[in-house]
Amino acid sequence: MMIEGLTNTPTGPERLKAYEDNWQTEMGAWFPGERVVLRGKDVFSELSNQSWMEFMVFAITGRDMSEFARVIEAMWLISSSFPDPRLWNNRVAALAGTARSTTALAAAAGNAVSEASIYGLRTSRGALDFLQRTEKKLNEGATLEDIIKKELHTYRAIYGYGRPLINIDERIKPLLKFAYSAGYKKNTLLILAFKIHDYFQTTKYKFQINISAIVAAISGDYGLTLNEFNDLAALSFSGGIFPCYIDARNNPEGSLFPLGVERILSTDQTTRTWKSEE
Amino acid sequence: MTDKKALEQITTKIWREEAEPDNPFAAAKSYCAGFDVYGDLLGKVSLIEYLWLLFKLDPPSKAQAHMLEALAVALANPGPRDHSVRGAMNAGVGGSTRASALIAAISIGAGNLGGAREVFVAMQYWQQCGTDLQSWIDIIDSPPQEERSDVWPEMEHTPGFDPNGASCPTPVKQLLDHLTSIEQSEALTWLQTNRQTLEQHAGSPLAFSGVAAATLFALGFEPEQAEMIFLLLRLPGAAVHALEQEKMGWSRYPFFGNGLTLTNDPGPVPNDD
Known part of the structure; x- marks a missing residue:
């Protein structure tokens, strides 16, 4: 939305000055110890009966679309939730599991990698x-x-x-x-x-x-x-990412598709010595 | 057991290994671009020279190493007001994992505004325009429009310039002066000479991202390499500021308690208990 009083502010530091400690929003806020508002609706009283996906659709689009929310769940489940650690984004999470990293780091990395070009x-x-x-x-x-x-x-x-x-x-x-x-x-x-x-x-x-x-x-x-x-x-691959992380975490450390030295195919076979410039 | 002939391999020009006699999963020797990393480079090579070697697969000249090192020093800590460092500090004050602090810094510092993507796009401008002033003026006035939409938001300002800036900040000028004093590279000297003309057309001053792009272009890096190097070089500041704020705690860190105004607040819900 355009911010009242700020729409015609110049660029440069004047713009930053106008926004200093001044974030005006219609998106939402937390009122500590009291309530939460999202897009003009009270979360606890007006949105608490929604499914998670209905809530996310409303959060992202601002529209109530319960039928579409159900279809998205099917899209995620059928199209992007393959619990197979050979798939590249899932393998990132599985490697995090085998290397004993945390759940959120595995999920963050797996989802970030899902912003791919040949899939995702x-x-x-x-x-x-x-x-x-x-x-x-x-x-x-x-x-x-x-x-x-x-x-x-x-x-x-x-x-x-x-x-x-x-x-x-x-x-x-x-x-x-x-x-x-x-x-x-x-x-x-x-x-x-x-x-x-x-x-x-x-x-x-x-x-x-x-x-x-x-x-x-x-x-x-x-x-x-x-x-x-x-x-x-953005989170649609999570259904495949978590099982792959958990599976690798539950197996011995480092056991996911280990690579021996012979698994490196070096195209450069030269050997040389470093000469420091004087 | 897998048939040995069917073993898939990682193909690389960068790295070669020889196995320990008692363990095929451990390297006895590792070569980077032909140099024995632990038997030869260790003790001889500086971190910057090794960084250069990893990207270029050949040693840098003395001037090249000095230029990359100068850039690395300039970028190492963007300071606690920088968006990416703020991301890291948010992890610190909340007691988040240390890795998440750097993930936060990378995710934010990847962007179009002062981040690695800006360096990438600015490098593409350099590749296209070189040191031809008219080409730069044309591309600033009519930036390339990609018909196809991408996950990256479109650039909202001239890459390498700060849309929220006034005049060119002193440290940016100091860095540019220092870099040109190391070596009279054509791109950097040209940038120094034409900075103000470019700034007039961009309507904003040169930024660190612009100097970084020019330097990495002058040093012969590809835009993709420049994007990665910029991400790497800015992490030390994110790390130390995150650690510092982790010790200080959330109560001594801005929360912007009075900084947010909800313009469509429906108000408290009547209590029907």
Whole structure:
């Protein structure tokens, strides 16, 4: 929001001076020993019956979206909660477990690493971004083929299509089944997402739609902005991260995928001696 | 047991090891870029020279090591008002884990405002514009617009310049003067000469992030390397301020008790007990 009295403040130190000990907000506050307010609502009396995800959706978007909150839970459970320490972000948490670090440090590192490019938060944000941009360009008269060719030419890949390790995405069917059962009705972005998939099958690329595009399309169809979608997804890998940390913590120290010296493949075989400059 | 032939490996140009005869999981010798780390470098090499070697895989010249060391000294403690150090101190006063103090400093100090991402973007400007003043003016006036959205927020100011600054702070000028006195590098001398013109176009003064980007560009680092080096070099201050505040405790640390105004407060809920 724009802050009354501060909207026209100049830049530079004058701006900082205007904000000194002066944080005006509509987001929320704690009234010590009394109450908590979030976005104009009393947390203990008005929000305490909400589920955790309903509360998070309200905290991040400011909107009451109980149906979508239920769909997000399914998105997290089905698409990003694989308790497998071979997956890169989970492995970070598992390494924290095997190295006997703490729960919060493991969770923080695992979630931070989930902001990745070949999977995770960059792909899901990128998928929604691409779908929204494509929808806009189609409305402006561009053809799907031109849009996709230009995107591939510029970025060489399109978020939401194709997948590392394997091409098929086993998560799509169960997630769609749940979303429909929760009340989601197929809307413009999901229809577009599948149109893009169908287009790829007519080209040499044969990229398959992956779960990022599905999750992004459904979220976009519920009216989420890019930032809202990204903020809500930030902890979505937690369901896989915690089990991997716990499992490694419960096994002998250092036992997770130990690496011997021979597991290092050095491409530099030279040996030389350091000569300090005089 | 895994079939030995099928063992996956980590491929690296940086590091080579020889195993201890009694333990395949322990290294008897470790080589960095061909140098025996514990048998040769130890006792000969300074920390800055070793840092350079790790990134560049070749030893620095004397002037290069001096420049990187000067930058390291300048960045080591941004001071307790800096956002990243404040993050670390918040961990300290709350009795959080020491690691979380540095995670806080890194997470905050990674950003577009005075942080490592700003250095990364500024380095891209250097790569694009070099020492061509008109190119700099053009890029400042019309910053590159990425069509695709990313997890990083968009830059809200010219990278390397402080949108909340007035004139160029004395320490920033002192650092730039000192660096150019070590070696007349083209980029740094050019920056010194054209600083005020650039500041006029940016509408804000040169910042430490800008000098760091120019220095690391002059030293031939890539933007990705510069982002990492900037994150590393600013951690000592975060560490010591976190430890100091941990000992002092929360009651001697600002809480901004009267600093927050809730503009849409619904007020106390009537007690229906």
